[in-house]
Amino acid sequence: MKLSGPVMFLAVAIVSVGCQAGPSAPPADPPFRATSTIREVMQSVVAPSAQGLWDSVGRISDAKGTRDLEPRTDEEWAAVRRNAVSLLESTNLLLIPGRHVAPAGAQTLKAEDAEPGSELPPAEIEKRLTQNWATWTAMAHTLHDSASEALKAIDKKDAAWLERNGGDLDAVCESCHLVFWYPPATPR
Numbered sequence: 430m431k432l433s434g435p436v437m438f439l440a441v442a443i444v445s446v447g448c449q450a451g452p453s454a455p456p457a458d459p460p461f462r463a464t465s466t467i468r469e470v471m472q473s474v475v476a477p478s479a480q481g482l483w484d485s486v487g488r489i490s491d492a493k494g495t496r497d498l499e500p501r502t503d504e505e506w507a508a509v510r511r512n513a514v515s516l517l518e519s520t521n522l523l524l525i526p527g528r529h530v531a532p533a534g535a536q537t538l539k540a541e542d543a544e545p546g547s548e549l550p551p552a553e554i555e556k557r558l559t560q561n562w563a564t565w566t567a568m569a570h571t572l573h574d575s576a577s578e579a580l581k582a583i584d585k586k587d588a589a590w591l592e593r594n595g596g597d598l599d600a601v602c603e604s605c606h607l608v609f610w611y612p613p614a615t616p617r
Contacts, residue, residue: 486588565609
């Protein structure tokens, strides 16, 4: 049987429509769920991990005299390494879209964050993050790079390198806080 032009066109159109995918499936759940706030990630992962790195090396002067502080055993180096890995990976947690700075209506808490007035309210911090996402991302990547350097120093068991990195790490943290957390400086 020979099909005429219009019938052939109709047959091709029917086959073509039948070969297309059916209705699209609803979007899948995102591969992650941002349940904790940035404040909670900072307080629970970032700050203790950074503090663990800073506290692992240095010089102590007290009633017992002056001594250098550094990891000495494999177990001590492993503990410091866990802090570096936690800090390194926390930078990814900070970049998950949809993560809020704090619960709606939250204020700066003296016991957990800083003296009232020394930091912006969480809503203002979140506004700054949203408006400057590229800067936030770049700063999180800089923190990642600093934590990566700490990890390299730890893997080489180089306490001097780890101590030098501590100053860099502090500067990375402070530069981000200056942009996003602290109120603008008022001229005196």
